[in-house]
Amino acid sequence: MSDILIKNTKVFVNNYLQPAEVLIEDGKISRIAKEIDVQRLNQVIDAKGSLTLPAGIDVHVHFRDPGLIEKEDWYTGSCSAAAGGITTVIDHPNTIPPTIDKKTFKDKLKIANRNSIVDFGLYGGVTGNIEKLPELWKSGATAFGEIFMAESTGALNIDEKCLDEALGVLKQLDALPCIHAEDDKIRLECEAFLKDDYAPDSHSRARPNYCEALAVEKAIKLIRKNGIKAHFCHISAMESVGLLRKERYLDSKEGIAPSITSEAAPHHLFLSTKDWDRLGSFGRMNPPLRDRRSVKMLLNSLNDGTIDVVASDHAPHTEAEKDVDIKSAPSGVPGVETLIPLMLVAVKRNLLPLGRMIDVTSKNPARIFGLDRFLKGNFAEGYDADIIIVDHSKVTEIKGDELHSKAGWTPYEGMDGIFPEYTIARGELVWDGDLIAPRGRGNFLPGRGFTSGDSE
């Protein structure tokens, strides 16, 4: 494996940016110092004053492979990740077939092993398959979900009774459930009421804030009843944030670590219901675009620590699939490649501090999903060299046709992004303006329940 010395750069260490050099050996960060003297080196990168930062860990992607590879596959999805500064992903189970038992898990693992250029974990799906959860855990599922409380792409949603049962089993396994919280009864009622309304923004009205908040509330009750730790996917409504804040408070009063963690998606942080006019049916995703008040609240809660993680919910669909009326369009937008670029612009605009951005895109996802065991999520000597080099002054326009997802479009068209100059994954240069990584170089990062021999 080639060694790399990054010269003429700045690193964010001890809470401030400081000039440094970074030495990478055997895939690890081996030294961070003002000056590093080495005799023989394979490669020197002159960062020309750019920042060397931890790469992102995106715990919420839908790479669509197997079964939906007209939308994305493990190679294109992982290329899109690497080009956007993400070196680890966790893939959700709503593929065809869905990842809901040992066989479908192993089949997806084989495909990912052969094709992914970034390291990856896989979620185990939760449907009516309660008796299959232990075998998914043993096969190496990182966590479980997304557990759909309402219909979304793939229609894997379950009712409260089934959720309760699943939480009971996952508690026994000591595995983490990840919940897509929307209330399906409210969705059905609102959709029926809006059945003749074809305005794109009717999708936001069909799944209103209280549709999410009520599901969050119900899920919290079941989480507490089962005494389990849990994670909420893509929180978007201000009312949900209030509920999560309360749970944080209750845990802190008991003097215990937070039992409930959550993530926000870039489309809920950087887009709003104002974008319906521009996006039309391309703006359809679940949970839907929210109004400015929720957007502001979401950003505040990312800053104050109520929300722990930013994850893309990369959910690509082709342009042809999306370019239909709002009710026929599938839900979901691509986002793995634009997550870090949008967050870097947010830092530049003082919407959140750089240290907090690093926490929510790298440190916290590693800790919550147990990837710190693999030496991920810490920009420090001895940890995996998962690194991006970014020129913070170089703001460019996001263009869908320059991104690497099969989707070929982005809801952020024309918006500002700061893209990485280089992405280094476990010490290997994978992106330098071109993708230079061999297919299949990504490693599987199995969950804690993995029993070797059970998953080859």
Ligand SMILES: NC(=O)N[C@@H](CC(=O)O)C(=O)O
């Ligand atoms: N977010 C979406 O609107 N769609 C996701 C599924 C999901 O996360 O709900 C998809 O897989 O297409």
Ligand SMILES: [Zn+2]
């Ligand atoms: Zn979801």
Ligand SMILES: [Zn+2]
């Ligand atoms: Zn999703």
